[in-house]
Amino acid sequence: MPRPNTPAAPAELVLAQQALQNTAALLQASEALLHTSVAAGLAAAAVHIASLPPKLNTIIQPLVAAIRREPQGALQDAAAAALARLTLLCADRTPCPNDK
Amino acid sequence: MQAVAAEALLPAAGVLASPAAPPAAQAVLRLLWDALLELEELSPATGSVMALLAEVHSSPASTAAAAGAGSAAAAAADEPAGAPLGQLVPRLWPFLRHGLTSVRHATLRCLSALLRSRPVASLLPGDELHRAARLLFQCLLLEKTAEVLAACQASWELLVQRSAPDALAAALPAQPALAALFSLAATPAHSSLDASLMLSVPLPRKRAGAGSSSKAQLAAAARAGSSAQLAGAAGEQQQQQDARQRESLVVEADGDAARTVRMRLAAARALGQLSCALGASSAAPNPAQAQVEALLRGPTASGRLLAAHVVASWAQLLAEGGGIGGAATGVGAAAPGADPSLQHLLGVLLEQAAVPQAAAVQAYAELAQLYGQLRGQASALIGRALQAGVAVAMPGPLEGLGAQGALALAMQMPAAGGEEGCVRVLACRQSVEACSAADLQASSPACFLSVAFFCFWWPPTQP
Numbered sequence: 001m002p003r004p005n006t007p008a009a010p011a012e013l014v015l016a017q018q019a020l021q022n023t024a025a026l027l028q029a030s031e032a033l034l035h036t037s038v039a040a041g042l043a044a045a046a047v048h049i050a051s052l053p054p055k056l057n058t059i060i061q062p063l064v065a066a067i068r069r070e071p072q073g074a075l076q077d078a079a080a081a082a083l084a085r086l087t088l089l090c091a092d093r094t095p096c097p098n099d100k
Numbered sequence: 101m102q103a104v105a106a107e108a109l110l111p112a113a114g115v116l117a118s119p120a121a122p123p124a125a126q127a128v129l130r131l132l133w134d135a136l137l138e139l140e141e142l143s144p145a146t147g148s149v150m151a152l153l154a155e156v157h158s159s160p161a162s163t164a165a166a167a168g169a170g171s172a173a174a175a176a177a178d179e180p181a182g183a184p185l186g187q188l189v190p191r192l193w194p195f196l197r198h199g200l201t202s203v204r205h206a207t208l209r210c211l212s213a214l215l216r217s218r219p220v221a222s223l224l225p226g227d228e229l230h231r232a233a234r235l236l237f238q239c240l241l242l243e244k245t246a247e248v249l250a251a252c253q254a255s256w257e258l259l260v261q262r263s264a265p266d267a268l269a270a271a272l273p274a275q276p277a278l279a280a281l282f283s284l285a286a287t288p289a290h291s292s293l294d295a296s297l298m299l300s301v302p303l304p305r306k307r308a309g310a311g312s313s314s315k316a317q318l319a320a321a322a323r324a325g326s327s328a329q330l331a332g333a334a335g336e337q338q339q340q341q342d343a344r345q346r347e348s349l350v351v352e353a354d355g356d357a358a359r360t361v362r363m364r365l366a367a368a369r370a371l372g373q374l375s376c377a378l379g380a381s382s383a384a385p386n387p388a389q390a391q392v393e394a395l396l397r398g399p400t401a402s403g404r405l406l407a408a409h410v411v412a413s414w415a416q417l418l419a420e421g422g423g424i425g426g427a428a429t430g431v432g433a434a435a436p437g438a439d440p441s442l443q444h445l446l447g448v449l450l451e452q453a454a455v456p457q458a459a460a461v462q463a464y465a466e467l468a469q470l471y472g473q474l475r476g477q478a479s480a481l482i483g484r485a486l487q488a489g490v491a492v493a494m495p496g497p498l499e500g501l502g503a504q505g506a507l508a509l510a511m512q513m514p515a516a517g518g519e520e521g522c523v524r525v526l527a528c529r530q531s532v533e534a535c536s537a538a539d540l541q542a543s544s545p546a547c548f549l550s551v552a553f554f555c556f557w558w559p560p561t562q563p
Contacts, residue, residue, distance in 0.1 A: 010484070010487075010488050012484050013481070013484040013485060013487075013488050013490070013513060014513070016477065016480050016481040016484045017481060017510045017513045019477050019480075019481075020474070020477040020478055020481050020506050020509065020510045021506075021507065021510045023470065023473055023474045023477055023506070024474060024503040024504075024506040024507045024510070025503075025507075026470065027467065027470050027471070027474055027502075027503040027506075028503040028504075030466075030467055030470060031457070031461040031464075031467065031503065034401040034461065034464055034466060034467070035401075035457050035460060035461050037401070037405055038401050038404045038405050038408070038460070039453065039457075039460075041404065041405045041408030041409055041412075042396075042404070042408045042449050042452055042453045043453060044408065044409075044412050045408040045409070045411035045412040045415070045445075045449050046446060046449045046450060046453065047412075048411070048412045048415035048416050048419070048436065049411070049415045049436045049437050049442050049443075049445075049446045049449075050415070050419065050435060050436055050437055051435075051436075051437030051443070051446055053450055058450070058453045058454055059453065062453070071357075072357065072358060072361045073358070074358070074361050074362060074365055075361060075365075078365070078409070078412070082412070
């Protein structure tokens with residue numbers, strides 16, 4: 001709804017604006033979808049090599065994100081399995097991040 | 101008739117394979133293998149023949165006969181139709197992509213039974229190992245039935261497990277065979293598998309007298325006496341065949357994303373098994389390493405996803421003690437991190453994982469079309485805005501415009517005015533701290549004006 005004190009935009013301008021907003025929303029959703037799968041895949045691969053870096057943020061976060069948001073069950077399962085493996089690998093680590 | 105006869109013999113499959121079988125059993129086996137040289141008019145008949153062959157070769161009697169190396173029984177088991185099995189097995193290839201699920205399943209069961217009971221070197225001599233690997237891998241990519249896909253995975257596992265690593269490395273050189281496997285498996289959704297990278301084995305000719313509607317069409321055209329009509333009918337047939345072929349090669353043509361993921365993971369597991377087996381060959385560095393690294397650094401999300409899962413499978417197999425290839429490849433249980441190829445790939449994985457999302461997603465080829473559309477629409481919007489006399493501040497150059505920049509641009513239009521729009525603009529920008537949360541909650545006209553002013557004043561930056 002245009003504000004009363006704002007001049008109303010021509011119909012073509014409104015249509016172009018809506019088209020751009022729709023495409024931007026679709027792009028954001030597609031980006032998030034692809035990135036969730038790819039980032040979790042990269043993290044899972046690193047976990048299975050079992051040679052972890054000192055900082056685990058770049059590994060834990062994508063796995064948790066995939067468990068929360070991945071729409072494909074098979075990929076979600078893979079992320080969950082990797083997170084379980086990571087927890088086992090971290091059991092002997094000091095400080096141990098498992099409680100977090 | 102053939103189907104009924106083959107099905108009637110199914111309970112006697114064990115007897116047919118037994119070394120003590122009567123001489124007529126050899127004749128039956130010869131007939132069965134020869135039946136694969138010609139297609140029956142009724143396709144299901146081929147399924148019955150294939151099912152009987154699978155039963156015969158998976159029966160304990162056949163396996164035991166094959167195991168008795170050097171004996172007369174072993175010789176008979178290896179030449180069931182008067183010819184070495186190495187010459188007979190290629191007759192199975194066309195049926196791996198047969199139109200009927202039952203035929204494909206029976207073919208894979210037959211191949212698995214043979215791979216389980218006999219050495220690969222005698223079963224797939226010369227170039228046949230290369231063909232077997234590529235055709236089976238293509239089945240993994242194209243198969244839509246879960247049951248047949250599982251059978252295909254079992255066959256692939258046996259093939260990789262029971263082949264000598266050096267023979268595998270020789271059969272699948274990095275270029276072009278290994279690269280073709282990785283490239284096909286990384287094909288993004290809604291794209292077609294590259295037909296030039298695929299092996300095709302045509303189905304055998306139809307048995308004489310086995311009519312078909314297409315043949316009837318050609319015959320009718322021939323009777324009409326017009327060569328143009330004849331050529332037209334043949335051309336139309338070819339086009340229809342080509343169209344069917346093209347349609348079947350498109351990944352996710354049916355829109356079933358779950359099936360695409362299943363295919364991708366099956367292919368990744370297969371390539372992980374292959375990479376693990378190649379690690380035991382004398383080829384150094386492992387030829388799979390370069391292929392995986394190229395995909396991890398490549399432009400498609402599908403390729404990166406595939407490569408990551410290949411590494412995961414490969415590392416899991418090494419950790420499990422060589423997994424499927426332990427016995428044949430001599431790979432013992434080892435820390436995956438000790439493998440030089442995996443060590444190198446870990447570096448690449450961590451490097452890619454550290455790339456921020458905004459930069460990573462812009463590189464995905466799958467989104468290129470959507471980015472093009474977004475930038476085209478942004479350009480059109482700016483044109484309309486200028487025509488309407490609306491001032492627009494571009495959030496960075498158009499070529500680098502992303503989703504957030506596009507939303508910020510759209511919000512500058514008068515139709516999107518109002519507090520809600522301004523809040524959304526602010527949410528997109530890192531400078532949101534400039535407006536206090538209290539002002540936003542108040543939704544006062546003063547806040548609106550200050551935010552609107554900010555929107556226009558805000559200098560262009562990268563999205």
